[in-house]
Amino acid sequence: MERGKMAEAESLETAAEHERILREIESTDTACIGPTLRSVYDGEEHGRFMEKLETRIRNHDREIEKMCNFHYQGFVDSITELLKVRGEAQKLKNQVTDTNRKLQHEGKELVIAMEELKQCRLQQRNISATVDKLMLCLPVLEMYSKLRDQMKTKRHYPALKTLEHLEHTYLPQVSHYRFCKVMVDNIPKLREEIKDVSMSDLKDFLESIRKHSDKIGETAMKQAQQQRNLDNIVLQQPRIGSKRKSKKDTYIIFDTEIESTSPKSEQDSGILDVEDEEDDEEVPGAQDLVDFSPVYRCLHIYSVLGARETFENYYRKQRRKQARLVLQPPSNMHETLDGYRKYFNQIVGFFVVEDHILHTTQGLVNRAYIDELWEMALSKTIAALRTHSSYCSDPNLVLDLKNLIVLFADTLQVYGFPVNQLFDMLLEIRDQYSETLLKKWAGIFRNILDSDNYSPIPVTSEEVYKKVVGQFPFQDIELEKQSFPKKFPFSEFVPKVYNQIKEFIYACLKFSEDLHLSSTEVDDMIRKSTNLLLTRTLSNSLQNVIKRKNIGLTELVQIIINTTHLEKSCKYLEEFITNITNVLPETVHTTKLYGTTTFKDARHAAEEEIYTNLNQKIDQFLQLADYDWMTGDLGNKASDYLVDLIAFLRSTFAVFTHLPGKVAQTACMSACKHLATSLMQLLLEAEVRQLTLGALQQFNLDVRECEQFARSGPVPGFQEDTLQLAFIDLRQLLDLFIQWDWSTYLADYGQPNCKYLRVNPVTALTLLEKMKDTSRKNNMFAQFRKNERDKQKLIDTVAKQLRGLISSHHS
Numbered sequence: 001m002e003r004g005k006m007a008e009a010e011s012l013e014t015a016a017e018h019e020r021i022l023r024e025i026e027s028t029d030t031a032c033i034g035p036t037l038r039s040v041y042d043g044e045e046h047g048r049f050m051e052k053l054e055t056r057i058r059n060h061d062r063e064i065e066k067m068c069n070f071h072y073q074g075f076v077d078s079i080t081e082l083l084k085v086r087g088e089a090q091k092l093k094n095q096v097t098d099t100n101r102k103l104q105h106e107g108k109e110l111v112i113a114m115e116e117l118k119q120c121r122l123q124q125r126n127i128s129a130t131v132d133k134l135m136l137c138l139p140v141l142e143m144y145s146k147l148r149d150q151m152k153t154k155r156h157y158p159a160l161k162t163l164e165h166l167e168h169t170y171l172p173q174v175s176h177y178r179f180c181k182v183m184v185d186n187i188p189k190l191r192e193e194i195k196d197v198s199m200s201d202l203k204d205f206l207e208s209i210r211k212h213s214d215k216i217g218e219t220a221m222k223q224a225q226q227q228r229n230l231d232n233i234v235l236q237q238p239r240i241g242s243k244r245k246s247k248k249d250t251y252i253i254f255d256t257e258i259e260s261t262s263p264k265s266e267q268d269s270g271i272l273d274v275e276d277e278e279d280d281e282e283v284p285g286a287q288d289l290v291d292f293s294p295v296y297r298c299l300h301i302y303s304v305l306g307a308r309e310t311f312e313n314y315y316r317k318q319r320r321k322q323a324r325l326v327l328q329p330p331s332n333m334h335e336t337l338d339g340y341r342k343y344f345n346q347i348v349g350f351f352v353v354e355d356h357i358l359h360t361t362q363g364l365v366n367r368a369y370i371d372e373l374w375e376m377a378l379s380k381t382i383a384a385l386r387t388h389s390s391y392c393s394d395p396n397l398v399l400d401l402k403n404l405i406v407l408f409a410d411t412l413q414v415y416g417f418p419v420n421q422l423f424d425m426l427l428e429i430r431d432q433y434s435e436t437l438l439k440k441w442a443g444i445f446r447n448i449l450d451s452d453n454y455s456p457i458p459v460t461s462e463e464v465y466k467k468v469v470g471q472f473p474f475q476d477i478e479l480e481k482q483s484f485p486k487k488f489p490f491s492e493f494v495p496k497v498y499n500q501i502k503e504f505i506y507a508c509l510k511f512s513e514d515l516h517l518s519s520t521e522v523d524d525m526i527r528k529s530t531n532l533l534l535t536r537t538l539s540n541s542l543q544n545v546i547k548r549k550n551i552g553l554t555e556l557v558q559i560i561i562n563t564t565h566l567e568k569s570c571k572y573l574e575e576f577i578t579n580i581t582n583v584l585p586e587t588v589h590t591t592k593l594y595g596t597t598t599f600k601d602a603r604h605a606a607e608e609e610i611y612t613n614l615n616q617k618i619d620q621f622l623q624l625a626d627y628d629w630m631t632g633d634l635g636n637k638a639s640d641y642l643v644d645l646i647a648f649l650r651s652t653f654a655v656f657t658h659l660p661g662k663v664a665q666t667a668c669m670s671a672c673k674h675l676a677t678s679l680m681q682l683l684l685e686a687e688v689r690q691l692t693l694g695a696l697q698q699f700n701l702d703v704r705e706c707e708q709f710a711r712s713g714p715v716p717g718f719q720e721d722t723l724q725l726a727f728i729d730l731r732q733l734l735d736l737f738i739q740w741d742w743s744t745y746l747a748d749y750g751q752p753n754c755k756y757l758r759v760n761p762v763t764a765l766t767l768l769e770k771m772k773d774t775s776r777k778n779n780m781f782a783q784f785r786k787n788e789r790d791k792q793k794l795i796d797t798v799a800k801q802l803r804g805l806i807s808s809h810h811s
Contacts, residue, residue, distance in 0.1 A: 014045050018052045136174050140166065144183060147190070156194045156201075157297050160304055163190055191305060198301045201294040202315070210322050212290050213349030214342060220352050221345065224411040295357065299364055312364055319354065319365075323373055326350050327380040334388035337400045343384075344408040347377060355415045374417050382425050389429055395436040399511055402426060402433065406514045426515055433511050434529045438537045441504055445541040448496045454558040456487035471495035473572045474565065490565045491558050497538065498569055502576060504533050509580060523583035527593060530577070534598040542602040546609050553613055557655055559606045560663060567599035610667050614652070615674045621645035622678050627698065629691040638705035639698070645675075646709045653714040668715040672726035675706060680730055684766055691770050693738070700734045703727060729758045737767065742798045749805060765802040768795065 024036050040049050143166045150159035167187055174180045295315070302311035326346045333339035354373065358365050385405070392398045405426055409419035459465045461484060468474070468488060472495035479486060508529045512522040545551065546559060570593055577593075578584060624641040649671060656664035682688075683699060710723040736745055736756050748754040749761070772795045 014048065015052075018045070018049050021049070022052065022056055133174070137177065137180075140174055140180065140183070151190070151193070154197065154201075156198050157300055160191075160194050160301055163187060163194075164304070194301060195305060195307070198294075198298040199314075202298040205290075205292075205294040205298075206318055206322065208290055209350075209353055210325075213326065213353065214345045215349065216290065216352055217345035217348030217350070218341075220348050221407055221411050224414065225407060228407075228410065290353070292356070292360070295364075296361070299361055315364060316369060319350075320373070323350060323377060327377055327384070329384040329388060333384075334391040337397060337404065340388075340401055340404055344404060347381060348408065348411055351377070351412060351417060352415065378421055382421060385425060386428070389432060392432070393436055393439065395433060395440050395507065398429065398433045398436055399507075402429060402511055403514070405429075410514075423515060430511055430515075430525065434508070434532065437504060437507055437529070438532060441500060441533060442537045442541060444500055445497065445538055446544075448493050448500070449541055449545045452491050452493040452496075454491050454555040456489055456558075457492055458485055458487050460485045468495060472498050472565075473569055490562045494562045494565050497566065498573075501530070501533065501538075501573060505530055505573075505577060505580070519581050519583050523577065523581035526577055526581065530573070531594045535594050539598045539602060543605055546602065546605050551609065551613070553610060553617075553652055554655055556606045556610045556613065557659055560603050560610075560659055563599040563603040563606070567596050567603075570596050570599075607663055607666065610663075611670045614649075614667060614671045617648065617652075618645065618671060618675050618678060621648070622682065625682060627682075627695060629688050629695045631694045631698070632692055633694050634697050636701075638701045642702045642705055646705060649709065650712075650714055656715060664715040665717050668718075669723065669726065672706070672710055672723055676727045676730055679703065679706075680733075680763075683730075684763065689770060691767075693771070696734065696737055700738060703730050703734060707731065732756045732758045733763060733767070736764065737771070742794075742801075746798070746801055746805075761802045761805040765799060765806065768799055768802065771795070772799065 021036055021040060025033055028036065040046050143162055147159055147162045147166060150156070150162060166183070299308070299311060302308050329343050330339060333343055351370075351374065354365060354370055358367070358370055389398065389401060392401065405422060409422040413419045457468060459468065465484075465486075472490075474488065474490075476489075479488070505526055508526045509522070512525055517525070542559070542563070546556065574593055621641055621644060624644075625639065626641075627639075653664065653668055656667065659667075679699075679702070683691075707724055707727050710727065711721070713723075732755075735741070736759055741755075745754075745756045745759065745764070748756070751757075772792075
């Protein structure tokens with residue numbers, strides 16, 4: 001029973017669940033019915049649920065059927081009314097169609113008119129838009145046409161300005177047009193074309209500058225020369241009026257006024273104007289040579305294009321190359337002055353152009369760049385001048401070169417270039433100039449000395465006398481009192497040499513001009529060069545003449561006289577230098593002339609040569625001596641050769657009257673000593689192995705002739721028997737043998753007052769040996785004659801005693 005109740009309860013719950021599910025299916029959206037149906041199939045009563053579902057469907061079908069039956073009559077009525085409305089609608093349609101046809105027919109012309117009006121309004125709108133667009137495009141086209149015209153006429157800077165306006169002002173307004181795009185694409189090409197054309201103009205300008213640097217430099221140097229001449233004139237005249245213009249104002253070649261905002265126009269011809277119109281007439285203006293507008297245009301074009309640095313680097317690089325070419329001297333520059341002048345003109349022209357560029361452009365070149373170029377140019381120029389000037393052997397060419405270098409330096413100094421090194425180099429060239437002068441004057445002195453007749457200058461009239469005195473400072477009261485004709489004591493080479501020394505001083509002075517040296521420096525330079533002339537050049541020339549093989553005693557005597565007068569003239573040379581330099585000789589640093597020493601040395605050399613020459617002449621006469629050493633006859637006169645020798649000496653010493661006393665006395669004493677020594681050697685020479693008493697007697701006569709000559713006083717100034725002392729050795733030796741006074745000699749030997757003090761025992765023994773051998777050979781029977789035997793014993797005894805004296809002396 002309870003089981004039945006439980007089953008009934010479960011069936012009630014199932015029925016209620018199924019009812020819920022059905023309600024949920026009816027009320028739920030079809031898309032969400034899946035979970036509901038799954039709950040049915042998840043349970044076990046799905047069969048019963050299906051039955052309930054079928055029952056519910058049948059119920060709904062019955063309700064639908066009831067509802068349709070209820071509304072059927074209304075539906076039929078509605079259909080009947082709808083059929084009536086369709087007929088009326090057809091009638092209305094036909095009426096509307098007919099009305100439309102009539103309307104279309106009646107409005108056809110109006111539509112055509114409207115279409116025409118529409119087209120006119122459209123065309124009007126298009127025309128207006130076209131005019132507006134053309135108004136925008138026409139300026140672009142005009143600017144482009146203007147650009148092309150400027151390009152054709154090579155007005156590149158205005159073309160570049162036009163291009164800038166076209167690109168930034170006009171083209172942006174019409175950038176959507178195809179032709180504008182073509183223009184925009186062409187703008188970089190046009191810029192490059194302008195750059196290329198302007199660069200081509202710059203290259204032509206650089207080539208023109210290279211060709212005309214010579215002429216520009218020549219113009220600048222001519223103007224500098226004119227200014228220097230003007231300054232010299234002003235210095236010679238008192239200054240009147242206002243102050244002078246500065247040199248820079250006078251030397252300006254180029255008109256440096258230039259606008260900083262725009263380049264010079266193509267028609268600008270005043271870039272190189274010379275300021276002074278008068279100078280324009282005298283010196284051709286540099287504006288006729290170079291037009292600077294290409295470089296200005298190119299600079300501005302590159303600046304506008306943002307490539308200024310590229311342009312500056314290119315310009316400087318090319319100018320550096322040109323500078324190296326300009327600074328390369330031609331190999332034969334040293335041959336002529338024109339070679340140096342052309343070289344300097346090119347350098348001046350180069351730096352004048354660079355100075356102009358520096359002052360007329362803003363930064364194309366700067367002072368550091370110019371200074372760097374100048375340092376390079378200065379070093380290369382100085383090196384070239386040192387090399388080429390060393391080849392110059394003509395002092396006139398060296399002097400002209402110096403003047404050219406000074407003009408070169410002065411010209412560049414005006415433009416602000418430091419030129420101290422050039423003046424320092426000129427001091428080096430000054431030494432070379434002095435050397436070339438010394439070489440030239442060596443030839444002059446040689447010609448003067450070679451052509452001189454070494455005879456006193458004869459004068460036959462007062463006019464000739466004054467002419468000589470005017471050439472050489474000479475005063476002699478006694479000579480002035482003498483009547484014409486008369487003679488100066490010196491020969492012609494004295495005034496000639498003196499004048500040539502003055503000419504040399506003038507030549508040295510010429511080189512010192514315009515070197516900005518003080519008077520003391522000029523004076524020192526002249527004195528040092530003159531000292532070299534005297535101590536080296538003139539001294540060597542005199543020494544060469546004195547040492548000449550064929551020089552005669554007369555010439556040597558005249559040389560001594562000449563050098564004496566030249567020595568006296570040195571003080572006048574000192575005064576001459578003082579007058580032209582205005583530096584007193586008492587100044588502390590003043591160099592003294594060494595002329596006195598030079599002429600003294602030459603005179604001493606001439607004196608020595610006289611002594612040597614006299615001795616050689618004496619030797620020549622002695623070579624004629626022909627003694628018979630074995631003769632037994634006693635002669636009664638001196639030998640012929642000796643008589644001739646004495647006569648020669650007398651005539652020679654007679655010429656020595658104009659020589660200084662000591663020179664003549666020394667020459668005479670030297671000749672006598674040499675004669676005495678030579679006679680002694682002749683007597684004692686080894687070839688004379690025997691001699692007789694007769695030969696000694698003849699030799700004694702010759703010595704007496706010499707002593708007579710010495711006593712006669714061939715040269716004044718000797719005291720009593722001073723000259724005879726030259727023969728004292730011979731005299732005592734001969735007296736000892738001829739008088740055979742051996743007892744006195746041997747007894748008094750070594751005493752201060754010995755009669756034969758000058759006789760050397762060795763000499764006496766040598767001569768005694770010669771006589772002993774002669775006695776033995778000439779007296780074959782001497783042993784049979786008592787006197788001869790006694791004499792021979794005496795000779796042997798004397799010889800033994802002499803040997804004893806000699807040995808005791810050595811011990």
